[in-house]
Structure formats: C-alpha cells, structure tokens
Amino acid sequence: MSRGFVKEEDQEEIPMVPPRADLPNGAVNYVTEIGYNNLLEERNALSLEKESLQHDNEKERRIASNLINAKLQLLNERIASAKIVSLNEQPKNEVRFGATVKVVIDNAETPQQFQIVGVDEANIAKGKISFLSPIARILISKHIGDTATLQLGKVERVFEIMEISYT
Template sequence: MSRGFVKEEDQEEIPMVPPRADLPDGAVNYVTKIGHTNLLAERNGLLVEKESLQHDNENERRIASNLINAKLQLLNERIASAKIVDLKEQPQNEIRFGATITVVIDNAETPQQFQIVGVDEANIAKGKISFLSPIARLLISKHVGDTATLKLGKVERVFKIIEISYT
C-alpha cells in the first residue's frame, strides 16, 4: 500500500540522529585500546537502553527504538572500521598517534599536556585531541626538544616539546 493512504498519525517519524565526530572519507579510523573499549561500552549502553524501553504509547516506543537503532548503526560502522593502535609499539621518543605530550606554548610558565587520540575519543576538556587536528598534525614526528609553529591567521603559536610518553 502506498504511504499516501496511511493515516498521518500512523506514519513513522524519521529519527534525527546527531552525526558522530567527523572522520573524512578515506581517513583511517585509528583508536586507542581505551577508545575502542569506550565504543563497545557505548554500544552496550544503547542495547540496554533499547531493551528497557517502556512507553505507554506504542508509537513513542517505536520512535525511541528507531532513534536507538539509528545511533547503533552509526556506532557499529565506527566500531567495524576501527584500527586499534598498540601504544607500546609506537616509537617512544617520537610523537605519533596515542602519544601524551607535554609542551610549553610560547613562553608560558605552565606546561600543558594532551594526548593524540581518535576522533571519537577527542575531548579537549580531558586533554585529548584528534589526530586529525591541526595541532596534532603539526606535532606528529617531532621529538623532545623540538619546536613547532602553528600559524593562526596573523598570530603564531610556538610549541616546545618537553616530554613524550605512551601510557
């Protein structure tokens, strides 16, 4: 039967799902072991949420279920494409994916620390930046003692690498 002959209130609402963190076409979906574990935990949480859906209205339950299914589809695609990077196999004296880096920016008195992680793990408030970010791209392949300059319009920020670790 054509959807044109279905009562308006019976039509399924298409869920609007916020996109996951941007991963450009062709980019490898690198993740740390912790990041991969977090993706799996997120999937388990969505599955539990789906199983425990309780709505008096069947239509509301179906809409909520469709939303969770849409989130699961995006998440499963991300999990399937994940390439776990073993931090122990990274060159310990060089900045690569997974490195935790201590830097002094410009002539600041207090050093800053952040880790280069996958796009789904990135969270600047937790000191985690995506490997695709301009800062990460600038610092990849650098060593302790090196400096790198990031140009932001007319402003230049100089990063001096103080320490590299893979923990």
Template sequence: MSRGFVKEEDQEEIPMVPPRADLPNGAVNYVTQIGYNNLLEERNDLSLEKESLQHDNEKERRIASNLINAKLQLLNERIANAKIVALNEQPQNEVRFGATVTVIIDNAETSQQFQIVGVDEANIAKGKISFLSPIARVLISKHVGDIATLQLGNLNREFKILNISYTN
C-alpha cells in the first residue's frame, strides 16, 4: 500500500542518529587496545539497552529499537574496520600513534600531556587527541627535545617535546 493511504499518526519517524567522530574516507581506523575494548563495551551496552526496551506503546518501542539498530550499524562498521596498534611495538623514542607526549606550549610555565589516539577515543578533557588532529599531525615523528610548530592563521604555536611514553 502506498504511504499516502496510511494515517499520519501511524507513520513512523526515521530516527536521527548522531554521527560518530569523523573518519575521512580511506583513512585507517587506528585504535588502541583500550579504545577497541571501549567500542566493544559500547556495542554490548547498546545490545542490552535494545533487549530491555519496555515501552507500553508499540510505536515508541519500534522507534527506540530502530534508533539503537542504526547506532549499532555505525558502531559495527567502526569495529569491523578497526586496526589495533600495539603500543609496545611503537618506536619508544619517537612520537607515533598511541604515544603520550609531554610538551611545553610556547613559553608556558607548566607542561601539558596528550595521548594520540583513534577518532572514537579522542577526548580533550582527558588529554586524548585524535591522530588526525592538527596537533597530533605536527607531533608525529618528533623526538624528545624537538620543537613542533603548528601554524594557526598568522600565529605559530610551538610545542617542545619533553617526554614520550607508551603506556595505557
């Protein structure tokens, strides 16, 4: 039957699913082991949420289920394309994916730490930056004592590398 003959109140809304963190086409979805475990945990949580749906209204239950299914589809794509990087196999004296880098920015009096992680793991409040971020890109391949320069319009920010470590 054509959708034109269905009552308006019987039509289901297509769920709007918030996009996952941006991963450009063709980019490898690098993750740390912790990041991969977090993706698996998120999938498990969504599956449990779907199993426990208890809406009295069948339409509301279907809409909620469709939303979870859409989130699971995006998440499963990320998990299937994930490439775990073993931190202990990274060159320990060089900034690479998974490195925790201690830096002094410009002439600051205190240092800051960033860990370079996958796009789904990135959380600036926790000091985790995506390997695709401008800061990570200027830090990668640098060594202790090197200065990485990030150009921001007419301003240059200098990041002096004080320490590099690879711990979870």
C-alpha cells in the first residue's frame, strides 16, 4: 500500500541511533580482551532490555524495539570485526596497542598515565585513549626515555615516556 493511504498517526518514526565511536573505513578494529568482553556484555544487556520491553502502547514498544535492534546491528558489526590483541605478546620495552604509558608532558611536575585501547573502549576520564588518537599515534613505537611532540596549532606539547607496562 502506498504511504499516501496510511493515517499519519499510524506511521512509525525511524529511530535515531547514536553512532558508535568512529572507526575509519579500512582501519582494523583492534580491541583489548577487556574491550572485547565489554562489547559482549553490552550486547547481552541490549538483548535483555529488548526481551523485557513492556509498554502499554504497542507503537511505543515497536519503536523501542526498533531502536534496540538498530543498536544491536551496529554492535554486532563491531564485534564481528574485532581483532583481539594479546597484551602478553606485546614488546615490553616499546609502546604498542594496549600499553599503559606514564608520561611527563612539557616538564610538568605530575606525570600522566594513558592506556592505548580500541575506539569503543576509549574513555579519557579513565585514562584510556584510542589507538587512532593523535596522542597515541605519536607515542606508538617509542621507548622509555624517548620524547614525542604533538603539534596543536601553534603550540607544541612534548611527551617524555617514563614507564611502559602491559596489564
């Protein structure tokens, strides 16, 4: 039937699904084992949420179900493309994916610590940065004592690597 013959109140809204963290086309979806497990937990939570949907209004239930289905589709694509990187196999004296790096930025008195993780696991409040971030890119392949410079407009930030660990 043509959409022209459907009552306006019967038309369902297409749910707006927030996009997942950006992973450029062609980029490998590297994840830590913890990051991969978080994705699986997220999928389980969405599945449980979908199963427990209860709305008095059938239309509201369908819209909520469609939203969860759309989120699940994006999440399943991320899980299917995930490549788990074993932290035990990373070189202990070099910054690579999964490394926790302690750095001093611009001769600051207090060092900062970052772990280089996958795009879905990144959370700056927890000190986890995406391997695609500018900071991670300048730190990768460096060793203890090395410096890396990040150009931010006219300002240069110098990162000195103090410690590297894989935990």
